[in-house]
Amino acid sequence: MNSTPTHIPVLLTECLDILAPALERSNAVYVDGTLGLGGHTEAVLRRFPTVTAIGVDRDTEALAHAGARLAEFGDRFRGVHTTYDKIPFALAESGFHAADGILLDLGVSSMQLDQADRGFAYAQDAPLDMRMNQTTGVTAADILATYSEHDLIRIFRTYGEEKLAPRYARAILAARAEAPIERSGRLVEILNDATPYALRNSGHPAKRVFQALRIEVNEELDILRDAIVSALDSLAVGGRLAVLSYHSLEDRVVKTEFAARTSSRAPVGLPVEPASMKAEFRLLFNGARTASAEEIGYNSRAASVKFRAIERVEASQ
Numbered sequence: 001m002n003s004t005p006t007h008i009p010v011l012l013t014e015c016l017d018i019l020a021p022a023l024e025r026s027n028a029v030y031v032d033g034t035l036g037l038g039g040h041t042e043a044v045l046r047r048f049p050t051v052t053a054i055g056v057d058r059d060t061e062a063l064a065h066a067g068a069r070l071a072e073f074g075d076r077f078r079g080v081h082t083t084y085d086k087i088p089f090a091l092a093e094s095g096f097h098a099a100d101g102i103l104l105d106l107g108v109s110s111m112q113l114d115q116a117d118r119g120f121a122y123a124q125d126a127p128l129d130m131r132m133n134q135t136t137g138v139t140a141a142d143i144l145a146t147y148s149e150h151d152l153i154r155i156f157r158t159y160g161e162e163k164l165a166p167r168y169a170r171a172i173l174a175a176r177a178e179a180p181i182e183r184s185g186r187l188v189e190i191l192n193d194a195t196p197y198a199l200r201n202s203g204h205p206a207k208r209v210f211q212a213l214r215i216e217v218n219e220e221l222d223i224l225r226d227a228i229v230s231a232l233d234s235l236a237v238g239g240r241l242a243v244l245s246y247h248s249l250e251d252r253v254v255k256t257e258f259a260a261r262t263s264s265r266a267p268v269g270l271p272v273e274p275a276s277m278k279a280e281f282r283l284l285f286n287g288a289r290t291a292s293a294e295e296i297g298y299n300s301r302a303a304s305v306k307f308r309a310i311e312r313v314e315a316s317q
């Protein structure tokens with residue numbers, strides 16, 4: 001385990017401010033669905049002295065680091081090893097049935113990116129693992145060894161929005177016929193060789209393919225859809241959910257689920273909206289907020305963030 005991993009929490013003040021009306025209620029319950037190194041959670045525990053925080057992460061190393069960092073808060077912090085679509089389970093484990101505030105700060109942590117041996121970073125040669133939960137599931141190397149050309153094209157296009165998907169998939173099939181593709185350095189080489197000269201200066205050729213593999217390995221978008229639904233279902237009336245996403249595919253999932261839950265469920269044209277069909281949620285602001293130039297200046301991770309937040313206004317029917 002890396003002894004001093006670091007991760008600067010993104011939009012920290014904005015997250016705390018938007019959750020404040022919910023977390024200032026007495027004995028409020030906060031769920032951090034993406035605990036990571038516990039940066040957001042530590043700030044919540046300090047600012048809201050009666051809050052109990054439940055920290056969820058699928059990565060046991062992140063949980064261990066955050067657990068040590070938050071030990072001073074004793075019983076006010078509880079870590080749960082699971083995925084963030086299991087928020088109701090994490091709450092029940094700790095004896096609660098609803099949350100007042102929930103945060104989802106999506107994607108990989110700086111610690112995961114910095115750990116060369118986990119294979120997330122195309123800039124460092126390492127085994128192609130990419131599992132956030134290293135105790136189970138297929139690795140990126142497994143996908144490169146077993147997926148058909150058609151499936152590789154599908155994931156590079158869908159999760160990487162990669163225009164050269166067919167070209168890269170063909171290059172991978174040709175390379176794996178000679179030897180298994182097991183290291184990130186080898187994959188970068190294959191992608192570089194398959195990129196036409198004219199396109200070699202338009203960003204790193206491996207960036208979108210690595211993103212696509214990471215999303216596929218960790219089933220990120222499917223889990224995210226379920227996570228937003230389970231987080232919304234877990235909120236008490238007046239409870240708030242804040243989500244930080246880092247690429248357009250994630251943000252689209254969040255935006256779509258928020259739009260569905262903030263719309264009236266009454267059929268169009270009904271003269272009076274029945275109370276049971278009123279929207280259960282309201283958006284706390286329109287659109288997605290981004291980070292300031294100042295924050296991006298000291299934390300490059302903030303450059304792509306999209307921040308959305310929602311509040312439960314009606315009990316679930």
Ligand SMILES: C[S@@+](CC[C@H](N)C(=O)[O-])C[C@H]1O[C@@H](n2cnc3c(N)ncnc32)[C@H](O)[C@@H]1O
Pocket residue numbers: 007008009010033034035036037038039040041056057058059062082083084085105106107108109110132223
């Ligand atoms: C960006 S980091 C969170 C950083 C944290 N906010 C902080 O300030 O330290 C995202 C974390 O979410 C975790 N994660 C990603 N997908 C997950 C999932 N489906 N379920 C639970 N945790 C997940 C990752 O393992 C990672 O530790």
